[in-house]
Amino acid sequence: MPVSAYLIVSALLFTIGAVGVLVRRNPLVMFMSIELMLNAVNLSFMAFARFLNSVEGWIFVFLVLTVAAAEVVVGLAIIVSIFRTRRNIDVDELSLLKG
Amino acid sequence: MVNLTPWILAAPLVGFLALGLFGRFLPRVVVSVIGCGVVAVAFLLAVWQFISMLGVAPEQRVSVVTLWTWLTSGRLDISFSLLLDPLSAIMLLIVTGVGFLIHVYSIGYMADDPSYWRFFSYLNFFILAMALLVTADNFLFLLVGWAGVGLASFLLIGFWYTRSSAVAAARKAFVVNVIGDFGLMIAIFLVFGAFGTLSYCGVLNVCQTQGVARPAPSTGIALTSIDPNILLAIAIFLIIAAIAKSAQLPLHVWLPDAMEGPTPVSALIHAATMVTAGVYLVARASAIFTASPTAQIVIAVIAGASALYAAIVACAQTDIKRVLAYSTMSQLAYMFMGEAVEGYSNGIFHLTTHAYFKALLFMCAGAVIHALGGEQDMRKMGGLFGRLPRTFWMFLVGALSLAAIFPFSGFWSKDAILGDVLQKAINTGSLSWYALYGAGLLTAALTGFYIFRLLWLVFGGTYRGGAISVHGAGEAASDAHSATGDPLAQVDEPGPSMFIPMVILAVLSLLGGFYGTPWNDWIGEFLSPTVHSVPGLPTSDPRFWIADAVGLGVAILGIGFAWLRYGRGQIGVSEKEAPVVAFVGSGLGIDALYSAVIVRPLLALGRGLRVVVEDRALDGGTRGVGGLFAAGSRGVRTLQTGYARNYAVWIFLGAALIVLYFMVFPQLR
Numbered sequence: 001m002p003v004s005a006y007l008i009v010s011a012l013l014f015t016i017g018a019v020g021v022l023v024r025r026n027p028l029v030m031f032m033s034i035e036l037m038l039n040a041v042n043l044s045f046m047a048f049a050r051f052l053n054s055v056e057g058w059i060f061v062f063l064v065l066t067v068a069a070a071e072v073v074v075g076l077a078i079i080v081s082i083f084r085t086r087r088n089i090d091v092d093e094l095s096l097l098k099g
Numbered sequence: 100m101v102n103l104t105p106w107i108l109a110a111p112l113v114g115f116l117a118l119g120l121f122g123r124f125l126p127r128v129v130v131s132v133i134g135c136g137v138v139a140v141a142f143l144l145a146v147w148q149f150i151s152m153l154g155v156a157p158e159q160r161v162s163v164v165t166l167w168t169w170l171t172s173g174r175l176d177i178s179f180s181l182l183l184d185p186l187s188a189i190m191l192l193i194v195t196g197v198g199f200l201i202h203v204y205s206i207g208y209m210a211d212d213p214s215y216w217r218f219f220s221y222l223n224f225f226i227l228a229m230a231l232l233v234t235a236d237n238f239l240f241l242l243v244g245w246a247g248v249g250l251a252s253f254l255l256i257g258f259w260y261t262r263s264s265a266v267a268a269a270r271k272a273f274v275v276n277v278i279g280d281f282g283l284m285i286a287i288f289l290v291f292g293a294f295g296t297l298s299y300c301g302v303l304n305v306c307q308t309q310g311v312a313r314p315a316p317s318t319g320i321a322l323t324s325i326d327p328n329i330l331l332a333i334a335i336f337l338i339i340a341a342i343a344k345s346a347q348l349p350l351h352v353w354l355p356d357a358m359e360g361p362t363p364v365s366a367l368i369h370a371a372t373m374v375t376a377g378v379y380l381v382a383r384a385s386a387i388f389t390a391s392p393t394a395q396i397v398i399a400v401i402a403g404a405s406a407l408y409a410a411i412v413a414c415a416q417t418d419i420k421r422v423l424a425y426s427t428m429s430q431l432a433y434m435f436m437g438e439a440v441e442g443y444s445n446g447i448f449h450l451t452t453h454a455y456f457k458a459l460l461f462m463c464a465g466a467v468i469h470a471l472g473g474e475q476d477m478r479k480m481g482g483l484f485g486r487l488p489r490t491f492w493m494f495l496v497g498a499l500s501l502a503a504i505f506p507f508s509g510f511w512s513k514d515a516i517l518g519d520v521l522q523k524a525i526n527t528g529s530l531s532w533y534a535l536y537g538a539g540l541l542t543a544a545l546t547g548f549y550i551f552r553l554l555w556l557v558f559g560g561t562y563r564g565g566a567i568s569v570h571g572a573g574e575a576a577s578d579a580h581s582a583t584g585d586p587l588a589q590v591d592e593p594g595p596s597m598f599i600p601m602v603i604l605a606v607l608s609l610l611g612g613f614y615g616t617p618w619n620d621w622i623g624e625f626l627s628p629t630v631h632s633v634p635g636l637p638t639s640d641p642r643f644w645i646a647d648a649v650g651l652g653v654a655i656l657g658i659g660f661a662w663l664r665y666g667r668g669q670i671g672v673s674e675k676e677a678p679v680v681a682f683v684g685s686g687l688g689i690d691a692l693y694s695a696v697i698v699r700p701l702l703a704l705g706r707g708l709r710v711v712v713e714d715r716a717l718d719g720g721t722r723g724v725g726g727l728f729a730a731g732s733r734g735v736r737t738l739q740t741g742y743a744r745n746y747a748v749w750i751f752l753g754a755a756l757i758v759l760y761f762m763v764f765p766q767l768r
Binding site for chain 1: 739747
């Protein structure tokens with residue numbers, strides 16, 4: 001399969017993720033959308049790594065996975081903490097930092 | 100010849116510092132001894148160097164002591180050096196001599212004042228500043244003394260600073276004097292620009308007489324090689340300085356108000372220091388004025404107008420000290436008249452005799468005021484001859500001398516000046532110089548009138564005031580009054596510390612003129628190495644005798660009118676005269692004019708600027724800048740919505756823009 005096929009899938013996944021982040025108000029779903037975006041990028045990294053026969057893409061994928069895991073840990077902790085205090089996790093209600 | 104001028108300056112400096120710093124803790128006796136002692140030392144040193152000056156040839160009577168170099172910058176080379184020449188020697192004698200007598204007088208006059216030490220500290224500072232003024236060897240230190248004298252007068256006029264009128268008078272004197280300081284500064288700049296030096300040796304050729312040990316070579320340029328217009332400008336600015344200090348029209352307004360100070364201060368300002376500075380300055384810079392006939396005409400106009408103006412206004416004063424104040428202005432105008440016709444030595448001659456009799460008159464006025472418990476209004480005096488006979492005789496000597504009656508000192512000096520003016524008029528044949536002579540004669544008549552009006556109002560007739568309680572009001576005073584039925588029961592002659600200086604000055608007023616008679620003009624010859632005066636009318640000329648007789652005649656005429664009007668008991672002012680007298684008494688409305696034309700517009704301008712510039716422009720500006728940033732941040736703040744998804748939109752938009760950028764400019768990759 002040509003590399004463009006992978007890239008098209010990757011772009012579709014990234015767009016779905018981005019739209020998900022923008023339109024959903026549930027932070028858990030937003031997190032999943034972000035994961036989707038990250039993995040879309042991972043997919044393109046892998047496609048290029050295979051296509052260019054280079055190892056750098058692999059390294060970046062590992063880095064992205066690590067960061068994503070750490071991010072989920074911190075983010076879920078925040079969401080749980082917010083839920084405990086407010087009994088509600090609609091992100092649009094969390095606008096205390098409004099200028 | 101010894102030059103002791105540094106020590107003459109040091110003595111009052113020591114007194115000023117000692118009394119100013121520690122006087123508060125010293126008993127009054129010690130304050131008196133220090134305050135008078137240092138001036139006495141200065142006077143004795145001045146006498147010593149004067150005598151030693153007489154012992155050398157006239158050509159060698161100039162000496163300069165350089166204490167240190169004050170600053171050197173390019174062509175500008177200012178050293179703190181003191182000049183001793185006949186002019187400064189005479190000025191030092193007057194300043195320290197008459198100054199000393201006034202110090203002694205103050206012991207009695209100020210005896211009850213709580214700020215006794217402060218008074219003597221200021222007096223010493225006054226003497227110091229004036230001595231520096233007359234001994235400075237360059238224009239810059241002249242300015243230092245000049246400003247010091249202004250400061251001293253400010254402090255002393257406002258000595259009783261709890262009286263708002265005294266504070267206002269002090270401020271007025273200071274402001275008017277600063278106008279003069281400004282003129283002097285401009286003159287100094289012009290002198291430096293034209294001559295390249297500020298020392299008298301370089302500018303005024305006072306060191307032409309040989310035998311002067313001058314350390315730095317004189318870099319001066321000959322006076323004759325200077326552009327006459329520059330010389331005229333220098334002279335005009337020197338005149339501005341002189342008339343502010345010497346209270347001539349139109350900068351005379353501070354002098355009558357300066358009567359708010361204690362009477363010894365008035366005596367000091369009017370006789371020994373301060374107002375003589377302008378006369379001294381013109382005499383000192385006589386080389387410049389001689390070379391500038393236009394400036395002489397300016398002086399003549401100012402002097403003639405001031406003499407007449409002050410004499411007229413003096414006739415309508417009711418305050419005993421204000422009469423004398425205007426009289427001083429009028430007499431100073433005589434000195435300037437003499438200097439306008441290049442009779443510089445006669446101007447200085449009149450300065451010395453005027454110092455004697457005006458100090459005497461102020462002391463007598465002070466004795467009267469002191470005896471009457473602070474009363475200065477002549478309408479509430481009268482009949483004091485019976486109570487204060489000694490004061491009366493002293494006053495009579497001063498009055499006769501002021502009115503220029505033969506053989507009192509004022510007669511010799513004033514007729515010498517009028518003779519110079521007449522000589523100038525005869526030489527030029529110009530009507531305007533005859534007019535100046537006429538103004539001088541008219542002033543002489545008015546002088547006789549106003550001073551004898553004062554004499555009769557104060558000492559003649561019967562007492563018109565209320566009961567006097569000098570030594571602390573209360574039971575004792577009213578008891579004494581009711582017991583004797585005499586409101587003047589407690590009025591007493593001045594004590595010895597006040598009376599002895601009066602006697603000395605009375606003797607000087609009587610005999611002081613004999614060093615400048617037309618037959619033996621000793622003072623003119625003595626001053627001739629410094630100031631080059633034209634000779635007056637010779638005694639062989641019949642016109643000399645006519646002029647003298649006329650001068651004496653008009654003075655007696657003035658006294659006669661005073662007797663006709665006030666000598667026979669009527670002192671009131673009729674209703675028809677009242678507005679005229681009030682107008683004349685207010686100084687012909689000049690104060691009101693200045694207030695309307697200068698003071699009030701300036702105040703209005705200040706208030707306007709405060710509202711427009713201060714409130715609107717300056718405050719408005721700072722507030723505007725603050726408001727601008729506040730408005731800007733209010734705008735930016737709306738971006739901060741607090742919604743996480745909004746931030747995400749911005750992030751995506753930014754990322755999209757970056758991608759777009761690299762797509763549009765692919766070569767940047």
